[in-house]
Amino acid sequence: MNQLRLDPLTGRWVAVSVERGERPSAFLPRSASVQADTSRPCPFCPGNEESTPPALETYGSTGNWLVRVVPNLYPAFEGDQPFVVEHRGPVFTQATAGGIHEVLVLSPDHQGSWDRISDEQAGLVMAAIRDRIEEHAQVPGLRYSQAIVNAGREAGASVEHPHGQLLGMSFVPRELAEEQAGFARFAGRCLLCTTVDAEEDAKHRVVYADERVLVICPFWSGTPFEMLVIPRVHGPHLHRAAPADLVAIGRSLRTVLGQLRGSLGDVPYNLVFHSAPYRAPEPYHWHIHVWPKLTTQAGFELGTGVLINIVAPEQATEELRVAVSVP
Ligand SMILES: [Zn+2]
Numbered sequence: 001m002n003q004l005r006l007d008p009l010t011g012r013w014v015a016v017s018v019e020r021g022e023r024p025s026a027f028l029p030r031s032a033s034v035q036a037d038t039s040r041p042c043p044f045c046p047g048n049e050e051s052t053p054p055a056l057e058t059y060g061s062t063g064n065w066l067v068r069v070v071p072n073l074y075p076a077f078e079g080d081q082p083f084v085v086e087h088r089g090p091v092f093t094q095a096t097a098g099g100i101h102e103v104l105v106l107s108p109d110h111q112g113s114w115d116r117i118s119d120e121q122a123g124l125v126m127a128a129i130r131d132r133i134e135e136h137a138q139v140p141g142l143r144y145s146q147a148i149v150n151a152g153r154e155a156g157a158s159v160e161h162p163h164g165q166l167l168g169m170s171f172v173p174r175e176l177a178e179e180q181a182g183f184a185r186f187a188g189r190c191l192l193c194t195t196v197d198a199e200e201d202a203k204h205r206v207v208y209a210d211e212r213v214l215v216i217c218p219f220w221s222g223t224p225f226e227m228l229v230i231p232r233v234h235g236p237h238l239h240r241a242a243p244a245d246l247v248a249i250g251r252s253l254r255t256v257l258g259q260l261r262g263s264l265g266d267v268p269y270n271l272v273f274h275s276a277p278y279r280a281p282e283p284y285h286w287h288i289h290v291w292p293k294l295t296t297q298a299g300f301e302l303g304t305g306v307l308i309n310i311v312a313p314e315q316a317t318e319e320l321r322v323a324v325s326v327p
């Protein structure tokens with residue numbers, strides 16, 4: 001069973017998940033190809049549906065799915081235990097970690113990474129993420145959903161077939177709480193609405209813009225080629241976004257990830273979807289981080305939290321803009 005333990009030095013919860021350590025690939029060298037064992041059939045390709053638990057949700061016609069959501073075989077969070085903190089000593093604080101851990105297969109196509117799927121497919125993936133978060137929000141005891149896509153072994157993907165993960169959590173994680181504090185600290189109107197206006201005025205960090213979305217290499221980028229995808233319509237919750245905005249966000253991701261591939265080749269990356277906790281009050285503005293994994297955080301970064309970015313976001317933007325997005 002999974003357990004949360006509090007790091008009293010930082011105030012962060014650590015999820016001790018022994019089951020996830022039983023994944024066949026848990027400790028493979030990071031440089032290994034995503035799927036070391038190619039003799040086994042891909043669990044996410046059509047025809048192999050029996051190798052995963054039954055789908056929680058599928059999109060597309062019956063027997064011809066386009067997006068598929070299944071329970072994670074090695075969940076980091078599962079069960080419906082409420083979030084109860086227990087003190088087992090002056091520095092031993094633990095909590096039960098109920099929750100949900102799902103896998104979202106982005107496409108029936110084994111090569112269908114986000115930059116290679118159609119705009120319609122990208123919109124469908126965004127709709128699936130919205131639907132799952134909406135469903136998680138109805139589960140008693142859950143407070144927050146984290147959607148992610150890990151692409152490439154160095155970014156943490158353990159199955160090659162393009163997929164994402166959705167975690168329903170019974171507590172608000174530290175990163176989110178810190179961002180909420182950032183919004184609350186910001187004087188004036190919404191922090192990200194202001195960012196949209198300021199970056200559009202500045203122009204030279206805008207990677208992609210349409211009437212519904214702005215993608216920038218943010219002024220404060222901590223890592224090379226990092227991007228921030230911001231919907232223009234203000235709203236704290238991804239699962240309350242209008243369908244047209246979700247379609248536009250999906251398309252913008254397809255475009256900028258294509259530009260990333262055009263510029264740097266097949267690089268590993270993480271997509272991190274940030275949406276306010278279900279019942280959180282304002283202020284918050286949902287958004288997506290694109291974090292290409294091009295460098296390793298070393299002792300200084302780990303020790304200080306100060307990131308040293310060796311590519312200025314202005315330079316990254318310039319390179320991304322000239323790159324042709326090849327679908
Ligand atoms: Zn596959």
Ligand SMILES: [Zn+2]
Binds near residue numbers: 192234284
């Ligand atoms: Zn806003």
Ligand SMILES: [Zn+2]
Binds near residue numbers: 179274287289
């Ligand atoms: Zn964020």
